[in-house]
Amino acid sequence: MVDTTLDAPEFGADGTDQGFIKWFKALPQEPNLVRFFDRKDYYSVHGENAVFIAKSFYKTTAVVKTMGSSSNNLQGVTLNRNLFETALRHLLVDSADYMVQLFEGSGSHWKKTREASPGKLGAFEDDLFRNAEMADVPIAAALILGYPEGARTIGIAFCDAAGRALGTCEFADDEYFCSTESVLVQLGAKEVVMPKEGDAASSSADASRLRDVVSRCNALCSERAKSSFSAKHLEQDLIRLLRSGNAEQHRDALDRPLAAAALSAVIAFSELMAMDSCHHKWTLALYDTGRYMRLDAAAQRALNVMKQRTDANDTFSLYGLMNRGRTPMAKRLLKVWLKQPLVSLEDIQQRHDIVDALVEDPLLRERLRNLHLRGLPDVERLARKLDRRKASLADLCQLYRASSRLPMLVEAFRDYEGPHTEILTTRYADKLEAAHDEEHLAKFEELLEAAVDLDRIPDEYLICASYDADLQELKEEKDEVEKTIDRIAEEIAEDLGLIMDKTVKLEWHKLSNTRTRCLRITQTEEKKVRKKLSRYLMLETRKDGTKFTSKGLKEAAERLQGISRSYDQRQHALVEQVVSVAATFCEVWEGVTSLVAEVDVLAGFAELATSAPVAYVRPTMLPSDAGEISLIGCRHPCVEAQDGVDFIKNDCVMERGKSWFQVITGPNMGGKSTYIRQAGVSVLMAQVGCFVPCDEARIAVRDCIFARVGAGDCQLRGVSTFMAEMLETAAILKGASSKSLVIIDELGRGTSTYDGFGLAWAISEHLMAEIGCPTLFATHFHELTALQGPVGVSNKHVETAIDEASGKLTMLYQVAEGTCDRSFGIHVAEFARFPPEVVDMAKRKAAELEDFSAPAEGLGLGTKEDAEVERAAKRARVFMQEFAALPLDSLSPEQAIAQSQSLYQQLMADAASMPTLRRLIEV
Numbered sequence: 048m049v050d051t052t053l054d055a056p057e058f059g060a061d062g063t064d065q066g067f068i069k070w071f072k073a074l075p076q077e078p079n080l081v082r083f084f085d086r087k088d089y090y091s092v093h094g095e096n097a098v099f100i101a102k103s104f105y106k107t108t109a110v111v112k113t114m115g116s117s118s119n120n121l122q123g124v125t126l127n128r129n130l131f132e133t134a135l136r137h138l139l140v141d142s143a144d145y146m147v148q149l150f151e152g153s154g155s156h157w158k159k160t161r162e163a164s165p166g167k168l169g170a171f172e173d174d175l176f177r178n179a180e181m182a183d184v185p186i187a188a189a190l191i192l193g194y195p196e197g198a199r200t201i202g203i204a205f206c207d208a209a210g211r212a213l214g215t216c217e218f219a220d221d222e223y224f225c226s227t228e229s230v231l232v233q234l235g236a237k238e239v240v241m242p243k244e245g246d247a248a249s250s251s252a253d254a255s256r257l258r259d260v261v262s263r264c265n266a267l268c269s270e271r272a273k274s275s276f277s278a279k280h281l282e283q284d285l286i287r288l289l290r291s292g293n294a295e296q297h298r299d300a301l302d303r304p305l306a307a308a309a310l311s312a313v314i315a316f317s318e319l320m321a322m323d324s325c326h327h328k329w330t331l332a333l334y335d336t337g338r339y340m341r342l343d344a345a346a347q348r349a350l351n352v353m354k355q356r357t358d359a360n361d362t363f364s365l366y367g368l369m370n371r372g373r374t375p376m377a378k379r380l381l382k383v384w385l386k387q388p389l390v391s392l393e394d395i396q397q398r399h400d401i402v403d404a405l406v407e408d409p410l411l412r413e414r415l416r417n418l419h420l421r422g423l424p425d426v427e428r429l430a431r432k433l434d435r436r437k438a439s440l441a442d443l444c445q446l447y448r449a450s451s452r453l454p455m456l457v458e459a460f461r462d463y464e465g466p467h468t469e470i471l472t473t474r475y476a477d478k479l480e481a482a483h484d485e486e487h488l489a490k491f492e493e494l495l496e497a498a499v500d501l502d503r504i505p506d507e508y509l510i511c512a513s514y515d516a517d518l519q520e521l522k523e524e525k526d527e528v529e530k531t532i533d534r535i536a537e538e539i540a541e542d543l544g545l546i547m548d549k550t551v552k553l554e555w556h557k558l559s560n561t562r563t564r565c566l567r568i569t570q571t572e573e574k575k576v577r578k579k580l581s582r583y584l585m586l587e588t589r590k591d592g593t594k595f596t597s598k599g600l601k602e603a604a605e606r607l608q609g610i611s612r613s614y615d616q617r618q619h620a621l622v623e624q625v626v627s628v629a630a631t632f633c634e635v636w637e638g639v640t641s642l643v644a645e646v647d648v649l650a651g652f653a654e655l656a657t658s659a660p661v662a663y664v665r666p667t668m669l670p671s672d673a674g675e676i677s678l679i680g681c682r683h684p685c686v687e688a689q690d691g692v693d694f695i696k697n698d699c700v701m702e703r704g705k706s707w708f709q710v711i712t713g714p715n716m717g718g719k720s721t722y723i724r725q726a727g728v729s730v731l732m733a734q735v736g737c738f739v740p741c742d743e744a745r746i747a748v749r750d751c752i753f754a755r756v757g758a759g760d761c762q763l764r765g766v767s768t769f770m771a772e773m774l775e776t777a778a779i780l781k782g783a784s785s786k787s788l789v790i791i792d793e794l795g796r797g798t799s800t801y802d803g804f805g806l807a808w809a810i811s812e813h814l815m816a817e818i819g820c821p822t823l824f825a826t827h828f829h830e831l832t833a834l835q836g837p838v839g840v841s842n843k844h845v846e847t848a849i850d851e852a853s854g855k856l857t858m859l860y861q862v863a864e865g866t867c868d869r870s871f872g873i874h875v876a877e878f879a880r881f882p883p884e885v886v887d888m889a890k891r892k893a894a895e896l897e898d899f900s901a902p903a904e905g906l907g908l909g910t911k912e913d914a915e916v917e918r919a920a921k922r923a924r925v926f927m928q929e930f931a932a933l934p935l936d937s938l939s940p941e942q943a944i945a946q947s948q949s950l951y952q953q954l955m956a957d958a959a960s961m962p963t964l965r966r967l968i969e970v
């Protein structure tokens with residue numbers, strides 16, 4: 048993370064103060080809180096924080112110093128400014144798991160002056176992003192649970208400080224809080240405020256499950272007193288906060304008690320009322336949870352949507368692959384879009400139209416990306432700084448630079464002549480032109496041209512003297528005195544017989560806190576003119592020469608100092624004035640920012656589509672009730688992008704009634720996961736607005752993608768793997784609809800064969816019979832291929848080849864119709880020259896399995912075995928239904944497990960008299 052050779056600054060005398068140690072030790076201990084102490088030249092942390100910071104950033108505890116006496120001591124670590132900023136970024140942004148406080152003072156008198164947490168970065172924003180791009184939009188959310196009329200109901204509100212947007216919603220949820228999880232994922236909340244534990248509602252089983260959901264979404268859970276959730280003053284607060292000043296129009300939000308409570312809590316948490324700069328700036332909307340595709344945290348992980356720390360390179364994740372934007376705004380927007388895939392056919396098609404225009408017109412794409420967007424500053428952040436009146440002249444000049452590019456963007460769009468002229472014109476050209484007209488950004492530019500001395504940037508950012516009569520006068524006086532100083536210096540040089548700028552130099556001399564003008568000669572020269580020098584005032588003699596002045600020069604320098612002070616003060620006042628006038632353009636900047644970010648992301652999609660190893664295509668999007676997802680020649684975009692991979696494309700055609708439920712079998716490493724994930728990834732990309740890695744694609748819009756990958760992150764250790772997987776999969780059973788897409792990879796992998804098989808089989812039955820969603824099921828349970836159902840089951844396998852001569856196995860990665868040759872493993876063993884007795888045993892086992900799966904192939908054909916299998920299937924279906932209907936909401940996790948196990952035991956008891964069922968579920 049940080050160079051381990053870093054030197055920690057020395058502790059000053061202040062750092063060892065006994066009073067400080069005593070005071071520090073009296074501070075309450077809080078987990079996840081790091082307290083920094085500003086010691087002017089450096090920062091320090093103490094106690095447990097010191098060891099944590101030393102280990103995390105210095106990678107050694109050798110930098111930890113023990114301060115104080117043997118009876119009263121304290122550990123401490125110092126940080127220089129750069130490391131302080133790095134630590135802040137890590138704590139608040141990258142790991143986003145900590146709260147941070149900064150104390151200022153000395154001795155034993157310290158005061159907390161600033162604090163921040165992942166959802167509230169405001170106080171440290173300048174430190175965090177001085178030297179680093181702002182990679183994420185910090186979203187804070189508040190969440191409250193209630194039971195109006197006995198129904199489990201959630202209120203969630205969020206605050207997007209960057210976009211100055213508030214949102215809230217209220218909805219009924221199931222006991223797994225599937226909708227809550229999707230909303231938190233969609234929002235990308237960094238911190239979630241919840242009512243403090245202790246009261247009945249927040250200590251229930253539901254509340255603890257909710258906390259699990261929050262942590263699964265990688266958000267920090269912050270507790271606040273119940274009173275924070277009181278909506279008593281909400282209406283008045285909104286009148287002050289909202290741009291419209293009209294709270295009444297948000298009756299729909301105010302009338303939902305939990306939505307209003309959550310909104311009050313998020314406003315209180317973000318301290319919006321306390322900041323004058325926040326008043327009349329915000330928008331509020333009722334958040335429509337059905338507006339985006341639902342994607343829970345597990346699906347996000349299974350599809351590698353976001354970057355993981357362990358990724359070998361950027362293109363391992365979808366974000367890394369699709370992140371082609373030129374501006375920081377686009378990078379942030381892409382993150383938001385990946386969490387909020389669209390479900391409206393029209394909206395998706397609109398994005399595809401724009402990408403299409405940019406794919407088909409390489410010149411336009413090139414102009415936008417490489418001429419107009421490249422190097423554009425982070426307008427969004429600058430505009431926000433401006434809004435808080437924190438912008439400097441340098442910041443304004445960056446905005447000026449961005450503004451002056453807008454007409455070129457407009458021109459580029461106007462030059463387009465393809466089939467998507469209308470959308471490019473109305474959505475971008477017209478809007479950007481309006482933002483840049485004489486009333487808006489053209490005026491902003493005029494202001495800066497008049498106010499800023501543009502000739503002197505980037506060396507100096509100053510207000511032009513001509514901008515203000517007083518400043519002009521001061522400037523003239525200053526110039527005059529400077530001339531006088533030059534003249535006096537010349538006279539002195541002449542008097543001493545020296546040549547100005549050669550043997551004598553006019554320089555600055557530092558006198559305590561001020562600077563004055565002086566002359567400097569080298570020691571050699573000094574020897575020559577020593578006699579005459581006695582008429583002058585000596586300032587200092589050092590190795591590099593002697594500095595001196597005269598009475599006249601001294602007076603002129605003092606005058607210059609006085610005028611410069613007034614000039615600087617005037618500059619300062621004028622900068623404030625200019626910033627405050629410039630701030631009236633913030634709203635225009637906000638509009639421009641979102642358009643530019645959108646164009647940049649979409650141009651990036653077009654770039655990706657054309658530069659991929661094989662070009663992506665525009666998918667044909669179908670309404671969500673259409674029973675078709677056809678991905679012809681589909682590839683996994685991230686696997687395909689890895690060096691040295693010669694990717695084998697495959698068709699994935701899912702048709703309701705024919706191949707809506709697909710079971711993919713085949714050996715390990717054969718490409719099953721890749722095949723099913725590439726389908727999920729393609730659907731996700733399409734609904735984000737991107738083209739897809741296929742030769743041809745037709746996709747019925749999905750409301751949700753569920754993806755489960757084995758028993759990987761089982762949180763219920765100690766429970767049988769069967770039960771743990773059941774509980775994990777319960778979310779799919781509850782949340783999926785016929786319009787979802789379900790991807791299951793090797794369910795039951797961690798279990799012994801038939802235990803896992805029973806689970807995979809029971810779930811498949813349920814998905815087909817009860818939900819009817821398109822499903823891709825990769826499994827090593829060959830028996831699953833016997834499934835049949837009304838939605839249409841299609842069996843696929845990944846092909847492999849064994850070289851008879853060498854015994855070498857080659858994965859062909861080709862997905863073919865039908866089931867795979869199950870004696871294949873034994874062939875491999877034989878070729879690998881396994882001991883004959885092992886191969887023999889394997890053959891015997893396989894024969895038993897064939898025995899077992901033989902009736903499966905004839906499922907539903909009316910033989911005695913078929914009837915037996917039918918009975919077993921029926922009983923297993925009953926189990927699934929009972930399981931899905933369990934009142935897990937009113938139970939603690941332990942009780943939930945106990946009840947689930949009891950159902951499982953009943954199933955086992957019935958299995959005693961049903962040999963087929965027993966074979967299916969027994970270990």
Ligand SMILES: Nc1ncnc2c1ncn2[C@@H]1O[C@H](COP(=O)(O)OP(=O)(O)OP(=O)(O)O)[C@@H](O)[C@H]1O
Pocket residue numbers: 686692693694695696713714715716717718719720721722793825845860861
């Ligand atoms: N279509 C393909 N073209 C080229 N290489 C592929 C393809 N599919 C998969 N691979 C390569 O094979 C590796 C294994 O693939 P994958 O994980 O999908 O196999 P699997 O059958 O799911 O294996 P397991 O059962 O062990 O999980 C991948 O990491 C990838 O490098």
